[in-house]
Amino acid sequence: MTISALKVHVRVNGAATLICPACGAVRNVAAERYRHGRHSITVRCRCRHVYSILLDFRRHYRKKTNLPGTYEILSEGGVGGGIIHIINISRSGLGFTVSGLHRIEKDRHKTSNVGGVAS
Numbered sequence: 001m002t003i004s005a006l007k008v009h010v011r012v013n014g015a016a017t018l019i020c021p022a023c024g025a026v027r028n029v030a031a032e033r034y035r036h037g038r039h040s041i042t043v044r045c046r047c048r049h050v051y052s053i054l055l056d057f058r059r060h061y062r063k064k065t066n067l068p069g070t071y072e073i074l075s076e077g078g079v080g081g082g083i084i085h086i087i088n089i090s091r092s093g094l095g096f097t098v099s100g101l102h103r104i105e106k107d108r109h110k111t112s113n114v115g116g117v118a119s
């Protein structure tokens, strides 16, 4: 039998959410104590299923998402705004698509604020 480890992201507060692959039970664990040790731990669920997880301590975890919202150009000389669709997000930034006419260029680094994001 092969046990493949599930990758679990550890949040900034050191907590990790484990989901049992057998029954779907959600469990939160304090993973901080594993940060400087081994990252692979074995968990026994209340349904008695035993599974392995691999703790991911990466700081900038990029999470796929699907959030519609609006944006506004705040930089000097910029005007307008429009509809934005956020497709992934991490602590260091986000990926998005915009529709309509805009002057946002790809791969251009700029400081911007995104407002009005609906959840």
Ligand SMILES: [Zn+2]
Pocket (backbone or CB within 6 Å): 020, 021, 022, 023, 024, 025, 045, 046, 047, 048, 049
């Ligand atoms: Zn379970």
